[in-house]
Amino acid sequence: MTVLTTRALNRATLDRQFLLARSDAPVHDAVAHLCGMQAQQPQEPFVGLWSRLRSFKPAALDDLLTGREVVRTHLMRRTVHLVTAEDALAWRARHDAMLRQRVLATYRRELAGVDPEEVAAAGRAVMADGQPRTMAELVQALGDRWPAPPPRVLGELLVAALIPVAQLPPRGLWRTKAGVRNAPLSSWLGREIAPSAPADSDPAGQALVRRYLAAYGPAATADLRAWCGLAGLPAAVKAVREELITFRDERGRELLDIPDAPRPHPDTPVPVRFLPAFDNAILGYRDRSRIIDDAHLGLSVAGERVVLVDGRVSATWTVKDNLLVITPLRPFSAADRTTVTEEGQALATFLTDRDNDGVRIEASTH
Template sequence: MTVLDNRALNRATLARQLLLDRADIPVLDAVAHLGGLQAQEPQEPFVGLWSRVRAFDPATLSDLLTGRSVVRTHLMRRTVHLVTADDVLAWRARHDAMLRQRVLGVYRRELAGTDLDELAAAGRAVLADGEPRTMTELARALAERWPTPGPRALSEMLIAAVPVAQLPPRGIWRTKAGVRNVLLSSWLGREVDPLSPDAADPVGQALIRRYLAAFGPAASADLRAWCGLAGLPAAVAAIREELITFRDERGRELLELPDAPRPDPDTPAPVRFLPAFDNAILGYHDRSRIIDDEHRGLSVAGARVVLVDGRVAATWTVEAGTVLVTPLRRFSRTDRAAVAEEGRALASFLSDNDSDRVQIAASPS
């Protein structure tokens, strides 16, 4: 079985993630191709798409949210994602059990003895009038019937057990707004697709194909790390004959779509600025293809990172309109020039007064 080294996997990842070349595709198509964007920090997806879509206009994503073509909702890994309306309706039921289990992993003691199906039915009844509600309002509506768990446990379980959308203006460009929840079916005017009884798991099969298109080649453990679903072996088995396989340097079997792009490992990779919690990093169990093990903690700490030659090489923040870059390794003169150029473009994108200021700290010794 052919072994793909980390550089080969890195270039494949960059190509699938639209980070090797910015894509000339509609924003909705980009969100769909990526299988959604992690979005618990509401403004971060705008940077993620700016780095991936040529001539990205943030108003387009805002319009997709208000137009109900893209939705903010808890889905993969029980984190908030921006996903297309079609995808959330197709995928949500397949994630239900995982969403409940992850809430129980945090609030098992508080929710002990609570009938979760009854709680879900009561929550649906509360939300049936179509009025958006905050987490506090949802918990308050249920507290009389379930006084013991506490408001946080109640509301967290409710939005895991009942498909809801977080409404705009949360997630709109340059807008601060709290979370207001409404039934997903009410917001989209369509019901969530029911869970298929087919043992071959057709929704799981679709998830695998979509994951590999955006993240492959990848191991089964990487697939689980992306979606949070453990029960996909039957789906993998059902489509295995469609796939080809490789091994990575650690000896893991990598699943792959036969016609997906796998660029030459020597393909030049441009500097790219990634937002906090970008799935190009979080979408894998083994993240060594894109970030060194010593810096792995940055990927879950909310650090925004800079890719140089395709790998995490710096962090970045914005202060007073200036993009501040902190290298994690020594930059060559060429590296600094490329980071400065892309940083100025990012500063202009983020600024409301045409600022293009960027400041790069000294490289570590």
């Protein structure tokens, strides 16, 4: 079986994530190809799309959100994701059990004695009018019946697990600060959520396998599970396995992939790329060594924005006042400093749309 080096996997990931070369794909198609974008911090998808799409305009994503063609909702890993309306409706039922299990496990003590089905029925009754509500408003409507759980816990159970909801604009619009208002997903999108498949069939799971590999492969089944949070996909993998090809990585893991998916040469040059917080190009794997060193893994879950140099996480970045500040994780060569500064200046211009104080590269942390 062919062994793919870490560098080969890096190039494949970057290509499929539109980070090797910016894509001309429309924003809707890019979000669909990426299987959604992690979006608990509302402004981060704009940076993720700017780094991936040629001539990206924030208004294009705003129009998709207000036009109900993309939506913010809890999905993979119980995290808020920006996904297409079609994927939200097709995938939500498949994630239902995982979402419930994760919330109930996290707040086992606080929710002791609470019947989730009763809470779900009461919550659906309150939201039946389709009117948007904040989590606090929803909890207030139910608090008399369930006074024991802390309001935050009861609210998270409702909107992150029991009731499929969309987080409505202006939340998630460009340069807009807005609280979370929730509405039932089906009423917001005007279409019903696809029902759960019979036990002996898993079309949604099979679609997830194919779509994940197209955007993240070659990858192991453990990577797939880490990305979506679903434990029950072995049957789906088995059902599509004959469509796939296999490799091994340098650690000996079996990797699955789509036969005609791109796998660039390991020495393919890679431009500097700036990634937003919690980007799935990093978080979408159990083994993240293809893109980030083990010593820096904590950055990927701490919400640090990172810079890719030669395809690997090599710095963090942030904006302080009107200045884009880059902190290298290793010493930069003169060429690195030039290319990082150039791409950083382009990002600073995108973020401010006006004159800015430019880019500062601080001393390496190592």
